[in-house]
Amino acid sequence: MLGPQAVLRDAASLVEFSDPYAGPDPSAYRPGLVIQPASTEEVRAAVLLAGELGVPLWTSSMGRNFGYGGSSPVVDRSVVLNLRRLDRIIEIDPEQGFARIEPGVTFAGLYEELRAQDAPLMMSVPDLGWGSMIGNGLEHGYGYNVMGDHASALCGLEVVLANGDVLRTGQGGMPGSPLWSCHRRGYGPSLDSLFMQSNFGVVTQAGVWLMPRPEAFMIGTITCHRDGDIVPLVALLRRLVRRGVLQGIPMIVGTPEGGADVSPDMAPFTLANLKQVLRPGRWSVRIGLYGDKEMNLARRAILARELAEIADAELDLRTYPGNARPDEVEPRDYISAGIPNRLLLERLQAVFGPTFGHMDFSPVVPLDGEWALRVDKLAQDTAARYDLIAPTGFLVQERSLVSACMVMFDASRADRVAAAREAVAKMYAAAAEWGCAPYRSHIALADEVAQRFSANDHAYGRTCTRIKDALDPAGILSPGNHGIWPGSC
């Protein structure tokens, strides 16, 4: 049906589509087979056949969800339905500011095409540019400049449902609509979000909004030196982001200070090595200003004036023309400049070795520095108990703080993988006591996290199950993803 080139069953492929950080010889979450259809029609045929045979499919786009399970299925030995071969850039519209793409289009792939066409558009990219723009957005992933909330940048999906229907959300429901990628809503309920962090369908196309390429941009860092500086720092970022002085998603990174290092047999996963990767200062913030030159200068002046309220805080900004090529931008500024790369992973592997692994503790907390301190203390205390290192990061939204605390470990050691999983699970249990949950989690913790949304006798979870039962009663599509199962399970 799909042809032999679309079926991967060799050992190397099964490893590639497994969790890269699961440790040696994992006994769960293993792909049984990988299939790679090359068109929506082929996806539809595969879904219908899986339904007939009662075989679960686990959907991934590029399948590089590292830190959250990679392309690993929740149900052991499921067939991975990987969409790398659906890699068409269907349309780029520079005037309206969007691209319509398939799930196999990576951040790096779209960037190359925008440059080849000299399209006056700028991308938002996550720290690794080899992922799928659709996969990352569906998983609620983040980049850091103006369109950094990647789920919000998706507009108008094509979705294959378990019964073989090919659904177009939003304006796409109108045959021949010129607005599918431009206007979020259709008539009646908006369905796009139903297919994000869920298992209700297989997304085979999406519109992605892109920002206009600015005349110029300034990128750099704010550095603060004292532990308590995080409180005025978050207050400052909150008001500057809300007033539109700062754009995009400022990323705060905390460098753990003081305290004893981990025990020697944890090397190279030591605090001393971690400090080689992190920026100097107790807290540093990656920021960007984008727009006309006069606007950027005005924004910088306001930022510098208000930052002076925090003693010894430093501001370091570099200016680039909007159409700067990668060789004209300092590599440390690539992410905020929307230039896809893999420098962070390369750096981490250079310091910690090729078996570097991580699992994230990512609770969403109120946009307040006291909360950031609370998350940081929980992460550092828990990491110390488990002999782990865990730098804390925070993505500043307009009304919330998304924590991104990378718990790092040697993925070749089963005991360290187990320690990291237990530490992260403990931290989520503690965060739940505060009423806070992750924005995203590793598949091994999905049920646990989902169960905690228990208000009113689990009304949310029961509603998800009823939607699953309506759309996919046999549970063929990614059963267990984000803790959603059909009622029969």
Ligand SMILES: Cc1cc2nc3c(=O)[nH]c(=O)nc-3n(C[C@H](O)[C@H](O)[C@H](O)COP(=O)(O)OP(=O)(O)OC[C@H]3O[C@@H](n4cnc5c(N)ncnc54)[C@H](O)[C@@H]3O)c2cc1C
């Ligand atoms: C060092 C490092 C840094 C990282 N930095 C970032 C960062 O800055 N920001 C960030 O967001 N992430 C980051 N990550 C995590 C991860 O690498 C990215 O989020 C990556 O983009 C996810 O992989 P992917 O795009 O291939 O998505 P996939 O693995 O293809 O998809 C992710 C999930 O989305 C769902 N899904 C995917 N495609 C479909 C579809 N077509 N239909 C229905 N459901 C689907 C599935 O549940 C799937 O498991 C980082 C990881 C590492 C190791």
